[in-house]
Amino acid sequence: MTHPFLDLAPLSAAHFASIEDRVARLLSTEQDVVIMQGEALLPLEGAIRGTADAGTTALNVVTGPYGQTFGNWLRDCGATVIDLAVPFHTAVTAAQIRDAFAEHPEIDFVSLVHAEAATGNTNPVAEIGEVVREHGALFYLDAVASIGAEPVLPDAWGVDLCVIGAQKAMGGPAGVSAVSVSERAWARMAANPAAPRRSYLSLLDWKERWVDGGRKALLHAPAQLEMLALEACVERIEGEGLDAVMARHASAAAATRAGAVALGGGLQPYVHEASDAAPVATTLRVPEGADASELVAKALAADPVLPLAAGGGALAQSMIRVNHYGPDATRGAVHSSLAGLGAALAESGFPVDLEAARRAVAQAWS
Numbered sequence: 001m002t003h004p005f006l007d008l009a010p011l012s013a014a015h016f017a018s019i020e021d022r023v024a025r026l027l028s029t030e031q032d033v034v035i036m037q038g039e040a041l042l043p044l045e046g047a048i049r050g051t052a053d054a055g056t057t058a059l060n061v062v063t064g065p066y067g068q069t070f071g072n073w074l075r076d077c078g079a080t081v082i083d084l085a086v087p088f089h090t091a092v093t094a095a096q097i098r099d100a101f102a103e104h105p106e107i108d109f110v111s112l113v114h115a116e117a118a119t120g121n122t123n124p125v126a127e128i129g130e131v132v133r134e135h136g137a138l139f140y141l142d143a144v145a146s147i148g149a150e151p152v153l154p155d156a157w158g159v160d161l162c163v164i165g166a167q168k169a170m171g172g173p174a175g176v177s178a179v180s181v182s183e184r185a186w187a188r189m190a191a192n193p194a195a196p197r198r199s200y201l202s203l204l205d206w207k208e209r210w211v212d213g214g215r216k217a218l219l220h221a222p223a224q225l226e227m228l229a230l231e232a233c234v235e236r237i238e239g240e241g242l243d244a245v246m247a248r249h250a251s252a253a254a255a256t257r258a259g260a261v262a263l264g265g266g267l268q269p270y271v272h273e274a275s276d277a278a279p280v281a282t283t284l285r286v287p288e289g290a291d292a293s294e295l296v297a298k299a300l301a302a303d304p305v306l307p308l309a310a311g312g313g314a315l316a317q318s319m320i321r322v323n324h325y326g327p328d329a330t331r332g333a334v335h336s337s338l339a340g341l342g343a344a345l346a347e348s349g350f351p352v353d354l355e356a357a358r359r360a361v362a363q364a365w366s
Contacts, residue, residue, distance in 0.1 A: 005225060008224055011228070013216055016218060016227065019230060019231045019234070022238070023230075023234060027154055029180045030155060031183075032180065032181050034179055034211070035178045036176065037226075038200075039174050040144045040163055040177035042177060043163045044066075045073055046202065047161040049077055050189040051161070052073075052079045053079065054078035056108060057106045057108055058080070059097070059100050059109070059110045059111070060110075061112045062085040062086070063088060063090075063113060064088055065119075067111070071111075088270075089121070089272050089276075090273070091121050091123045092123050092128070094131045110132050110140065111140045112125065112139075112140070113142040115278040117278065117281045118311070120271045120278055120283030121278055122279070125157050125159070126157050129159060132158060133158035138184060138185060139157075139159050141157075141163070143164050144165040145169070145278065145280045145281070145325075147164040148168070148246070148326075149250075149325060159180070159182075160181070160182040161181060161185050162180045163178070167326075169280050172232070173225075176223055176227060176230050179203065181207075186207055249280060249324070252328075252330065252334055253278070254274070255334045255361040256322050256324055257282055257364070259334060259338045259358075262353065262360035263354070265351060266287020267287065267341070268285045269285070280325045281321050281324065282321070282324065283311070286317075287350060290348060295310075296309060296320055298348075299341055302340060303336065303340050307323040308322060308323070334365075335361055
């Protein structure tokens with residue numbers, strides 16, 4: 001008895017390479033793109049461990065929890081780490097990067113998260129990339145949450161290591177991920193004696209045994225279901241058009257922000273400036289006296305499929321995240337999310353105006 005998830009024909013090297021090529025086109029890159037057989041933490045960690053060592057001086061930009069994680073990995077590699085931390089309700093600026101270079105001219109590595117879905121902010125990578133390129137540092141970018149929601153252009157921005165995942169705005173699987181790698185980054189890894197080799201974390205293994213071998217023989221059996229799901233989600237983006245997908249996410253973000261303010265009940269955007277807010281997810285600060293986790297639990301009890309989550313860690317009581325990405329970047333998902341939050345606030349004694357929220361969403365959606 002066959003099953004649609006089982007008894008599949010083997011995924012050939014040529015098929016694997018063709019999926020890599022489609023991902024490369026999505027990034028508008030001529031760099032090598034390697035699809036890693038694991039969630040995005042795999043290439044995120046592998047890229048740092050491949051390029052950083054005791055001789056590295058890294059500028060690590062912290063605008064959310066992933067920036068903190070990257071700093072920990074860099075220190076574990078022996079690198080000297082200069083953390084540039086900005087409040088989670090804002091974004092870092094190119095001027096701040098330039099000032100850090102002026103104060104620490106020895107910096108030769110920059111790590112940055114494009115969009116932090118956990119905090120709802122997004123950083124101006126194009127402007128930052130120009131400053132990093134002038135300085136000559138290697139530029140590492142986490143674009144897992146931004147790909148599909150806003151432009152991600154490693155070649156145009158001078159990004160040497162750009163990691164993406166399909167599970168957010170792309171609306172695809174979490175079990176595979178991809179990284180684009182510049183020639184400079186490959187050379188840095190090859191010259192790094194501490195870079196992982198013969199390891200699941202190793203990008204060099206993929207370079208030497210896959211890329212340099214003409215992509216004829218895979219290193220190991222691929223994650224077949226996840227690869228086919230990745231191909232399907234890229235095909236869906238191609239069918240809708242990447243610009244249309246990004247516009248849908250931008251509309252969802254603008255409508256959620258406007259609708260939450262109009263809803264009342266004391267909800268306020270967590271990211272102060274709309275220009276700093278990520279299109280992949282909107283974070284909201286709950287009113288004094290409310291508990292974000294309790295509000296989300298009430299909303300999900302009424303409708304378990306709402307794309308809502310409380311903030312993580314220290315933000316669990318004060319922040320709500322509306323995850324309007326992928327299939328939830330729709331007007332209906334925004335309306336349902338705000339209605340669910342409105343009902344939870346009203347049940348907790350906070351006055352809300354659902355009709356005003358509906359009007360604001362309709363007006364903001366472009």
